[in-house]
Amino acid sequence: MKTALITGVSTKIGLGYEIAKQLGQEGFHVIIAARKFEQADSIAAELNTQGIKASAVCIDLLDRASITEAVKKVKRDHQTLDVLINNAALMLDGSATAFEKNLDEFNIEFETNVTGTWAVTQYFYPLIVASGHGRIVNVSSGAGSYGDLDFGIINFPGPALNMMGDYPLTPYAITKLALNGLTVKMSKDFRRDNVLVNAICPGFTATRPGLAAYGARPVSESAKGIVWAATLADNGPTGQFFRDGKPLPW
């Protein structure tokens, strides 16, 4: 049975839960990761009740020891890992301008979204290679794109978010811009091991109460493009940026 590990699955309203559910429905054994083990465990149990094979690990992107322990557990239980979904991310104060932003706070976001994602990928890499056809999905955002007309670095705030006011998302956008660059570099290094890695923007998604009123779409729609990237054929794309299976400008 193929395995997929999804980071940042701490609630049932986040994208991580829906990604796990959809991959589980496609026949994967899903490994639910959250920084609090009890949350991951309870979500895995909930998925089990739906007939999905699921288990839990504790992964805090800022705690390398937790990643090491999770790798040991996955290796012991499954030997290999077919799919890694780097879904976990942190967004702190998105309203601060470049002048106002507290840079110590920005460093925590960068350490989580970029270095932490990189660490999880490095630590699991031997298990991913061992699967023979690894897939890595870095859940990114149009906020880190130069060409995204609604949410991108140049055009933001676009029409879809005007109702939320002037919300520049500068630090988060910079972390996702860096994640996109990392995706390209990883894809070049990992190609020789038949590992495909892509950055996927889920689109503006209702993962918080009230967001749907601002045009955010349901998680069920947004997760599809992530599941698509997780299940690409061996000759599928790598080192690219997509939303809903369609290329997104960098």
Ligand SMILES: NC(=O)c1ccc[n+]([C@@H]2O[C@H](COP(=O)([O-])OP(=O)(O)OC[C@H]3O[C@@H](n4cnc5c(N)ncnc54)[C@H](OP(=O)(O)O)[C@@H]3O)[C@@H](O)[C@H]2O)c1
């Ligand atoms: N929702 C959108 O409109 C949208 C748009 C574009 C991209 N995205 C991306 O989609 C992904 C999922 O976001 P979401 O909207 O579903 O939000 P979410 O529910 O807040 O999911 C983020 C997850 O990351 C976890 N996390 C934060 N810091 C962590 C750490 N140090 N170690 C491990 N886990 C950590 C959170 O755990 P805790 O509960 O413990 O904090 C949470 O489970 C993110 O990468 C986000 O950037 C979302």
